[in-house]
Amino acid sequence: MSGTTVRRPDVAVTGLGLVTPAGVGVSDTWERVCRGEPTAASDPDLAGLPVDFSCRVRGLEGPKGFERGIGRASWRMGRFVKLAVLAAREAVRDAGLDPGTWDGARVAVVIGCGMGGTHKWEEQCRRLREQGPDLVSPAALPQIIPNMAAGEVSIDLRAHGPSLATSTACASGASALAVARDMLAVGSCDIAVAGGSEAAVSPLTTTAFHRMGALSTRTGDPAAASRPFAADRDGFVMAEGAGVLVLERADDAAARGRRPRALLAGCGTTSDAHHPTAPPDGAPGAEAALRCALRDAGLAPYDIDHVNAHGTSTPLNDATEAALITRALPHRPTVTASKGVLGHALGAAGAIEAALTVLTVEQRRVPPIANLEAPAVEFDIDCVTKQVRQQNVRAAVSSSFGFGGHNVVLVLKEA
Template structure:
């Protein structure tokens, strides 16, 4: 087994999700264990007309400032707001840091697809003069990272990760590697997505990925349930601040968790379906364990990808049962939040960090023990008090991308 890597700590968290605007509001919403899915007026006329939307923000929460919001895609705006919360939570002041030593990595699956859809309609209806001059920066996937860089005055390495529904998790794994390579001292990393549109929703519906429970949206997302029938499309953002543990200790900063390992593999099996044997996803899990210097039985908790689709939940359930047969507790935030696509991995990583820090596991919405066909210790009904010394967060994406992040208690 390879030697563990140098410790990296999570020192700040920022969250904007359909459960609430801000870290604490999101945590409280997830802990309630009730889906926030509802009929969406913007999806009127679609075969599946419900989604999970971020609640209205107060003017203070939504303020980008400097007249910049007009040029920014919604996914970039969410990334900036989440990054501000995370940096403040980490006790950092961008006015006083060495920006050349600050990296930014933000993942997104569909980036500015919503703006392309809107501007294409404008062009069709009124010609090129109606197309916004800000279309390209609103559209391209690197601009969430770009706008965070501009907002924070960060001049270190920066990039966007695009591994579909694993994009946010890929961003965190990449940022950790930048820290360990000595290419930065602070990494601001996560994911952002805002792609709840008629065309995108219809595309997922046509491929059979969305739940069709139009008469009961709040009961639609049900990870690992025997009668699950698809995911609920969602939006959101999460940003984490990562630092080498020694640096965080030196400045006396509170540390949520140690980011102890990350594993990344590829199925090379099918454009949208997971490899049914899950062997490469398991390899990602074992790689994360090896980096952390841990064995499978050290894992106390799993924050599952848990999409509420038939194939993904089946493959993941079998992976957990086979690789972690000691039955660690399992949760899946998509029951409450829906599936925020490229942001999901970062949101779930942030929730995993809070689970470890607060010794409490959120329940899976719309799942009961009687409706669970797998031999998993899924947390249902109410939150579970549990000391979690080590936890994994799983993310899988179209294209066969597998990312497993591993977090442990801080010493």
């Protein structure tokens, strides 16, 4: 994926599925993101902690919530798995595909996940300590391990091709799309159901990120906490969600009469090999990933009209990313960052943001960055603020960066 100069066939995005704090489904998520309406709110599960708010998926709680959507198998699934199954089902429906009739041996599933069922880990540890081993759930492991999102999606969709889980921290969902594109290019599958899922909002995880200094501490005003590229940004907001895309070779989509929503034209992946959690000065690895993705897509920097930024709302990462955009894309393409609305869904974020970038390309609407009046004065980037901007976006990049030095940049362009 990194360093290659071989042009691969364009890959069509034919289906989208989203389950996010902004809504269950693509339409609800997209409209709230376009309104720039934050989703962060007080979280009862985090009561009493230094950071007691998050961005949660709503509308799936209660005795008939997930069960109504998923069925009897829901009992054995962790929350991150359920989110992935629901998003994958929507994406497949959107693509006009039927798991009951497709050749499942030619369908691959690649779902990224950074952490897995952290809440279940904590719950089952408490049971073991307080109630003894006989009260630990026999379903504990499949509810926890990160690969089960890919595993359960493949079961649900009767997809018998390769099934993989990518884990590159906050770049996991974007990594899944890059891997799926490679699999289509080499003929390992004809259809790839790919994306990311995460439900890691828990007392321990939230406290750990807080202790690192990564989280916003605006406990008095959670809705205003996530503010990418703002001068007074102070950290990200924990979130959950899932984003899944259906990918096919463009020629195959055309043969079945399906018009792509967009094309996944290029991918670039690199490693910083620098530090577990901090980017190096100048972000050379991130820049290399961007230039690799452009080269893979056969595009020049000036061909990019829009950037869906990683935009975590942390002081260091936003400054590093803004400088990268200015240096590598000096013509000032529009910039948005959906974490202002959605918070940071960790391993799912890259896939969710790729789906939103597809919608921007398709609908020619660039969502505003929530809680941002204007970018910090030292940032020379064209952030979209306050309201949707109408723009003909022919090609866009979606950037994702993760702990461990993982850099993934995707190029999406109009079909």
